[in-house]
Structure formats: structure tokens, C-alpha cells
Amino acid sequence: xxxxxxxxxxxxxxxxxxxxxxxxxxxxxxxxxxxxxxxxxxxxxxxxxxxxxxxxxxxxxxxxxxxxxxxxxxxxxxxxxxxxxxxxxxxxxxxxxxxxxxxxxxxxxxxxxxx
Amino acid sequence: xxxxxxxxxxxxxxxxxxxxxxxxxxxxxxxxxxxxxxxxxxxxxxxxxxxxxxxxxxxxxxxxxxxxxxxxxxxxxxxxxxxxxxxxxxxxxxxxxxxxxxxxxxxxxxxx
Numbered sequence: 001x002x003x004x005x006x007x008x009x010x011x012x013x014x015x016x017x018x019x020x021x022x023x024x025x026x027x028x029x030x031x032x033x034x035x036x037x038x039x040x041x042x043x044x045x046x047x048x049x050x051x052x053x054x055x056x057x058x059x060x061x062x063x064x065x066x067x068x069x070x071x072x073x074x075x076x077x078x079x080x081x082x083x084x085x086x087x088x089x090x091x092x093x094x095x096x097x098x099x100x101x102x103x104x105x106x107x108x109x110x111x112x113x114x115x
Numbered sequence: 116x117x118x119x120x121x122x123x124x125x126x127x128x129x130x131x132x133x134x135x136x137x138x139x140x141x142x143x144x145x146x147x148x149x150x151x152x153x154x155x156x157x158x159x160x161x162x163x164x165x166x167x168x169x170x171x172x173x174x175x176x177x178x179x180x181x182x183x184x185x186x187x188x189x190x191x192x193x194x195x196x197x198x199x200x201x202x203x204x205x206x207x208x209x210x211x212x213x214x215x216x217x218x219x220x221x222x223x224x225x226x227x
Contacts, residue, residue, distance in 0.1 A: 004158075033214060033215075035215075035217075040219075041219060042200075042202060042217030042218055042219050042220055043159065043215070043217045044217070045214040045215065045216065048214050056214060059214070091158050091159075093158070093159075093215075098213055099213060100147055100206040100207065100213040101147060101164070101206075102213070103161040104151075104159075104161070104215060105160075105161075106157075106158030106159050106160065107158050108156075108157055108158055109157075109158055
């Protein structure tokens, strides 16, 4: 079956611009997570959705970052006024219900480069 | 989340077993031990998880120490495709939403 998909696979933008990154989770998964990964580091948690609501946004670095999941399926991560330090791979994952025994299924990521 | 400690990198020969260690001395009684791996240019993928008993699946085995302060991921016969970063993760009852806290993992190199 279809896994988690993310678009675009690569995004190059200029400092100060606005970007949107999209995640299509596995159908039926109520839990959706965003992570970002810098070179040589493990993924870092950003935000978690349970259904349509953000259950935990403690990982968002500042108010330039925002994410939505209006219908409880597709999610969009939005970054305003991008900075060079935002360059990273942004990963999305989904799981059946978000419990600690649930497997998280990751997408291939979106590589964001801010020039 | 309790912290895990893994070697930065390891090497193994193709077609030989690989034992990847993980220390988690501050593990709590209800923390599950999970392993994920990340192949080059891909997102992480689930490998295996356990609580107290050793676990086997088609990908690997997980050996958990009796005091649960350490565990070992065992790849029985490594292939070149197993070259990846392996993350040992604790997922605890404190996190109802259970985001994953990743460390730096162990980069496994497979020598042909």
C-alpha cells in the first residue's frame, strides 16, 4: 500500500521567503508528526497532530513555523521569513493512533535549502 | 525521555552477524526500547521493539539485558543494504502522544 508521501522532495528558496511543505500520511492514521533533520544529526521533533488538532507543538523553534491539518489527513508545514538556519530535511511520519507501541512510518522528507 | 548511549560508528563484514549495543541506564519500568534505522537519503524506518523479553522479527533480533539497562540489536547476516544509521530509542508512558526523541545513532558500515 501507499506509504507516507511528502512534496516537494526538494525546495530551494531565498532568505526571507515563505515556504509550504506538504505531507500525505498513510490513510486512516490519526497521528501525524513533523521532524527536521540537520546534517549529521538525528531527526528533531517539531509538532504532533492527533486528528485535526496539534496535540504537542513544543518542538516548533519559533513563531515563524506553523503547521495545519484541517481535515485530519494531509498536513502542511509553513515557514515564514525563512532563514539560512532553516535549511534541513523536513520529515513527516504517521502512526495508527500515537501510542508508544505504535510504529511511526516516515516519509522520504523534503530537503529545504535557504540561500 | 530517558537517554540512550550508542557508539558513533561500527563496521562489519558482509554476511556476518552484527551486534549493535545501546546503553539506557536510566530506563524506567514502563519504557519500551525501540530501534529505527535510516538508510541513506531516506526517512527512518522501524526495525524492532521490546519491553523485557528478547524479540525476533524478520529484520533483526533484540536482546534486552535482565536489568534493562542495556540492549543489543542483532542483525544475523549483514548485507550491504544494512548500511545505515541505527537509532536506539526509549518510548515511555510519560509521553501519551509519544513523539520520538532521536539521538545521533550508530552509523553502521558494511564491508564487502
